[in-house]
Amino acid sequence: MNRLITKLLKKLHLYKRKGNSTIALIGEGKQSVKVCDIINGKPHVTQNEYGDTIEFVLKYSLFRKEIKRYDKNTFKEIK
Secondary structure, X not given: OOXXXXXXXXXXXXXXXXXXXXXXXXXXXXXXXXXXXXXXXXOEEEEEEEOOEEEEEEEOOOOOEEEEEEEOOOOOEEO
């Protein structure tokens, strides 16, 4: 896109850039674990908790989905 058009759209609050971030598990006295990186809004992440497990559903597109499970007590990935 042209810079002038992008500047104008930002001023009108019509153009927003999706930021980059990281999802990590952090606990007291435990080593933090990086679950995934979010780049330009992908993947869309949902978190579910079942008993002693934490489940992350990472949706990259309609056809690509990844499920990661972690133990709540040790933050180790369950395969």
